[in-house]
Amino acid sequence: MPVSPAMAEDLAASIAKLYADAELALLEKLRKALMEGIDSPLWAEIKLRSIGDLRAAVEDVTAALQQDADGAVGRALAEGYGRGRQAAVAELGALDIGRELQARDVLPGAPAVDRLAASYAQDTRPLYVRITRAVLDVYRSIVTRASASTLLGGLTRRQATQHALDRFAQRGVTGFVDSAGRSWELAAYAEMAVRSVTARAAIEGHVDALAELGVGLVIVSDAPLECPLCAPWEGEVLSLGPESGPRTIRAEAAIQPTGLRAALRPPETVAVHVAGSLVEARASGLFHPNCRHSLSAYLPGVTTRPPHHATPGTTYADTQRQRAIERNIRAWKRRQVAATTEKDRRRAGVFVRQWQAKARLHVDAHPDLRRNPVREQVGVAR
Known part of the structure; x- marks a missing residue:
């Protein structure tokens, strides 16, 4: 997993x-x-x-x-x-x-x-x-x-x-x-x-x-709508050791032949291209907050590189527009709390609903995006 x-x-x-x-x-x-x-x-x-x-x-x-x-x-x-x-x-x-x-x-x-x-x-x-x-x-x-x-x-x-x-x-x-x-x-x-x-x-x-x-190798998933920080590491194999930089290594295959003849032979190896270390990738921005990528064990000779996730019609900039809409929803909800009159409270509520409508339209226009109500909340006043 x-x-x-x-x-x-x-x-x-x-x-x-x-x-x-x-x-x-x-x-x-x-x-x-x-x-x-x-x-x-x-x-x-x-x-x-x-x-x-x-x-x-x-x-x-x-x-x-x-x-x-x-x-x-x-x-x-x-x-x-x-x-x-x-x-x-x-x-x-x-x-x-x-x-x-x-x-x-x-x-x-x-x-x-x-x-x-x-x-x-x-x-x-x-x-x-x-x-x-x-x-x-x-x-x-x-x-x-x-x-x-x-x-x-x-x-x-x-x-x-x-x-x-x-x-x-x-x-x-x-x-x-x-x-x-x-x-x-x-x-x-x-x-x-x-x-x-x-x-x-x-x-x-x-x-x-x-x-x-x-297990000394891991592989990064190919996530949709990746940001520029993560894109260079998509689908790449990384080492868990201290060595950095891209290189090709010979690694023992995770599954070896069995039987007497196999026992008399040296372990089978496969060539693996390693893009760098996990420490190096994380220092470059991989797995930043809100990152969509995942990491799994890489077993030489068994693990295959992940397929590319195409997102036609949706870009990383579209995800950032969604974040901006969410910030505006939260801002107007805070203004509801700060309102000193019922008129001001109702006015702030109107803007909350307007930005919520923009959120719905934005998500409807980009099927690869999902609306998360939690990101539009600012808590409950005590």
């Missing part, structure tokens, strides 16, 4: 939901903090004096989020690693080494799982500090701008506050920048991080199991 990032997708989805719920809870607390006493002439002074209360409320949400997420990630990593090993058992089940692998007990606290959990905790630790800072910065900015708008005779305080909340809700809690310099909203950043680390757990469980049995 091939292993892929999708194998751990459901594990990541449940954790990403924690962050989405937290984002809406933060947005709701920000809205309530700003709207309380908004008609008072001393509103600005009261708001700035009460910033400590908002900080405490935000820190309570982030502390609970960190505790829940870290525990859930630890469990998800152990499950993902186990699924990867089970995939190796399924692949090699018909062979003696498959039955040997199935008989082995591996504790959930495998070193790989502990290492990945520590890596995730380190990567996301700054996230919680940034959440508090982002919410408080927006709060101060809204109070200042709303007061200025009123003094200058422009917008009313309510209008100015709503406009600023709309802008904040539109982009979400941002400020999380990846190594490529891209800025992420909170839930999307968390989903990316969780999907990445749980996928790594599944792949490492699979690779560790194969390595234990001396």
